Amino acid sequence: MKFSYRFSNLLGTVYRCGNLNFTCDGNSVISPVGNRVTVFDLKNNRSNTLPLATRYNVRCVGLSPDGRLAIIVDEGGDALLVSLVCRSVLHHFHFKGSVHSVSFSPDGRKFVVTKGNIAQMYHAPGRKREFNAFVLDKTYFGPYDETTCIDWTDDSRCFAVGSKDMSTWVFGAERWDNLIYYALGGHKDAIVACFFESSSLDLYTLSQDGALCVWQCDTPPEGLRLKAPTGWKAELLQEAEEDDEEGEEETTVRGKAVPPTEEQQGKVKYSRLAKWVSPQGYFFNKEGDFNNLTAAAYHKKTHLLVTGFASGIFHLHELPEFNLIHSLSVSDQRIASIAVNGSGDWIAFGCSGLGQLLVWEWQSESYVLKQQGHFNSMVSLAYSPDGQYIVTGGDDGKVKVWNTLSGFCFITFTEHSSGVTGVTFTATGYVIVTSSMDGTVRAFDLHRYRNFRTFTSPRPTQFSCVAVDCSGEVVSAGAQDSFEVFIWSMQTGRLLDVLSGHEGPVSSLCFNPVKSVLASASWDRTVRLWDMADSWRTTETLGLTSDALAVTFRPDGAELAVATLNSQITFWDPENAVQTGSIEGRHDLKTGRKELDKVTAKHSAKGKAFTTLCYSADGQSVLAGGMSKFVCIYHVKEQILRKKFEISCNLSLDAMEEFLNRRKMTEFGNLALIDQDAGVEDGVVIPLPGVKKGDMSSRHFKPEIRVTSLRFSPTGRCWAATTTEGLLVYSLDAQMLFDPFELDTGVTPARIRAALRQQDYTRAILMAFRLNERKLLQEALESVPWGEVEVVSSSLPELYVEKVLEFLASSFEVSCHLEFYLIWTQKLLLAHGQELKEKLSLLLTGLLFTFNSCDWNRYNIQYALAVSKQRGLKRPSEPLGSDEEADASDDDTLHLLGSGQVDGAGQLV
Structure with a gap:
């Protein structure tokens, strides 16, 4: 199908929130990105986003030991059981509450989720098809505050749960006779992580204030005894033993309960369930409360402990001696998640403040992966002429170039000191030209990765858009405050001319791909066409009914499309300055209702419009997007909507719902109007004035869904959009166009x-x-x-x-x-x-x-057979020549039908 574009990949965002996971082979990192999950293949240098999405931002991801299944839980408590082999959703489940963490047992038979102040153990789904994949086994109570972390023993007999009430609880995965549950205290702050020692019940616990406690158990894992059943279960067990003909001696095995002997009963009666040595405290946080411990990971085979802090510093220690290996800083923001691969060589760090993902090889002290997206919204994008690269510009002032095959950013330009408003490639594909609100237009070289040209105006101004002609010699930029269009020479860098005439800010520029004509759209309800070859004079002025927001030429230069503030897309003939058509897109845009809106979504849509336009490669369709979660493809000639794409279903973003959420409405008004997170730092509310802990200016922020820029690839097989969630790529191909799998010089x-x-x-x-x-x-x-x-x-x-x-x-x-x-x-x-x-x-x-489509072909075949029979009947009276010529004529008719060159009436098309 020509417009069966499907979500292909997510670029521009590498980490948002949640926990990181390494795959079982240790070569890939699974990172939550908003309401999606991206797999970064470190060995083959590729990134791929799974074609699934949750309703809210992903809170935690649990990976099965064999790496085939993953449980993805969002902030609303909805869970997806995902097969990483076929990359599809197998089961939906709702945990009826916010889940903090999820962890599979090492044997893969069970998994535990922490929800509120309880821990719930479920039977893990198997490889066979099940009616209900999640079956609740037990619910464990004990902590008084929210639970924070989970860790299993190697034999899957016990697991530990940390809590914000400064205690750690050890639970038995089965009904052990000498261990049901046990509480460990000794910390003065919330528990961040807890880890079992390899093949032991010894435990390490770490709290937010940077304290490490080592707990030693006097009972090995083999010393745990199953509790003897009572009641009807004991009667069934006794009957099964009586029917046993072999009469083997009773032994204590895992999974089968045996009644304890008198000696064992005495031990249970008079001794504690599990005896723990008093903890030994190690304090390695030297900077006080301003550098809290935020994340930790432990590799049991190498006894490597990795701890991350709110200042971006991480430490590597060797346990149990607690020897410091080294200490480094990876960022100036808090480290939100840490993961260690199976071999213990690579350590992954996730920083949610800047959206950073780093993979560090600690033995060679080098980066395996270092990626960071735009920590502010992306504004514009452009495809390279060969379609291999995408350049993006953001409000953070950075210009990033992404490889479409690998999905990684390989160069970042930081020369701009303010937000980037426009980016474009030259015809050669080796030069990037960008405009910014800092008053400069810069040209970057992709050969040497440097800024080789900087274009400025005589008076300080803010540039809102940029365009380069097909030869790459003329650079133009539109001003937002002076209402002028500036023209520079790429070769000399000199200002050639200043085009005046607009009476409002210039919102968009576009060069004709065939002729040296520049189209400029402005808020003064006009689009002006400037002739670059004739002293930059205005050739035509196109009058519009509303403010112009975007303008673009058709690839052949014979048509012009303009998006205006009244949600219309108008099409013009640039040669004759005649309007050839218009599309009303107000109802197709379907803007959502914000939390703070006091009007309905239907009325708020009156102020929304398409802000970005792009023609398809063949020029028959136009792609439009704006302040909405929808992207529309229109047929230009028929002026109808061909397809509409919903780019996101993430309810963690604003303006996603069409109707008001009645749960937030009270008799006093909308609860969303109350900023409940004001002054909250790490979950602690500033209670009194004068207290300096936390950021007094911090406020709850919910980003609004929007599409800021759209571009078709030069091949027309895919298109990309810069949105609130990142750089989304939609493609007709399930895989990349060129896959050099096992390709060598011998394949010719x-x-x-x-x-x-x-x-x-x-x-x-x-x-x-x-x-x-x-x-x-x-x-x-x-x-x-x-x-x-x-x-x-x-x-x-x-x-x-x-x-x-x-x-x-x-x-x-x-x-x-x-x-x-x-x-x-x-x-x-x-x-x-x-x-x-x-x-x-x-x-x-x-x-x-x-x-x-075989039904349509069936009538053509019937027509061909009817023609053949008619000619067969005419042969005795009206000879058509030899039999070979008649058969050849029939074969030609069938061939033309198969190739689509003959219609149902027998006429050539």
């Missing part, structure tokens, strides 16, 4: 054709998919005789079966070899259907769309 078109001549079809198809050239793929598949399709399809690996099915789905619409491709599809599904059972819904989408 000549080698592929040589393999076809040798009738080695499987090897030829594999090499063709490694090159990923459509003509070679078609040649390799169509060279296989139909009698050998079954043998070749059964010998293809699973990874290539998916690619062959995707290729077949895209070829049905354009190929006349329908039966041959249907044979390929049938044999592939019969041979590999069981292996691809979980992915068939995605792979067969294109096939089903093609098969739905």
